[in-house]
Amino acid sequence: MQPSHQHPSPPEPLELGRCLRVRCEPGWSLPPHWSERLSDDDLWFVWEGKGKMVIDGQQTLDLRPGVGVWMRPGHQYLAQQDERARLGVTAIHFSNARPPSLPSPPDYRAVPDLAYADRTLARIALLGGSDPDHPQRDTLRTLATQLLAGFLDDYRAGFPEPHTITATPSPEAAPRLSRVLADISANPGSDWSHAVIAEHLSVPEHTARRVFRQHTGLSPRQFVIQQRIRRARHLLTHSAMTLEQIADGLGYRDVYYFNRQFYEQTGTRPGRFRRDARSRPPV
Secondary structure (H helix, E strand, C coil): CCCCCCCCCCCCCCCEEEEEEEECCCCCEECHHHHHCCCCEEEEEEEECCEEEEECCCEEEEECCCEEEEECCCCCEEEEEECCECCEEEEEEECCCCCCCCCCCCCEEECCCHHHHHHHHHHHHHHHCCCCCCCCHHHHHHHHHHHHHHHHHCCCCCCCCCCCCCCCCCCCCHHHHHHHHHHHHHCCCCCCCHHHHHHHHCCCHHHHHHHHHHHHCCCHHHHHHHHHHHHHHHHHHHCCCCHHHHHHHCCCCCHHHHHHHHHHHHCCCHHHHHHHHHCCCCC
16 A cells, blocks of 8 residues: 655744834844843844844845844844834744754745735734733744744745634724734834824724723723833843933833833833843843
């Protein structure tokens, strides 16, 4: 008898660590100390803007929409953005060793389907990076690993469509809500007033407030503040931006208001948080 054809086993899912989708603030750059703190692999995917990355002082890469960069411990990565076309980046940190079934990916590759990769990674960043006990976390781990497999060997094959925010979405706005939440998370420093959010959802302001509360447990303002502070924590830890630059980039009218709101949300001041964060190993 002819032996039956056996399909290769799928790669063991990688464990997700820090996940975020951001529009880089004016003045952003990737400083030298970031590489020194890199203890596991990171995948960066550019969905908007332009920039340059230099690896180990030798290889210069163009950062543009559709480009993925796989970064490993033991190398130095420096990056700058074009201030006229600020970078939009989704970063996925994998916090366990790469299994033998998943070969080492290339440093740099353009994906064949920008829209699919952006939509998938945005979903992973929105859910996978915020709650380690999220009920969809195993699905997101598998999805991230499959997407990486496609990044490796240039194929796309039947990955599941990202789920909606809840099982019972509101008919007025839920089809647009996932994108709005991802956009706020990516660029929290923009004007996200109730009126602007309602316009994005194509519903009245009172409906926007209700939908937000129903699906996130927060008011629109509370969600925006949450995402601003989340991004501030990352910038304080992983960038060389001053407190003034961070406050301005995140939409605060002055650094004093930023300090006060950061303290209200975290129980510590931004300067103290930066000193403490840099004394700890990366998450």
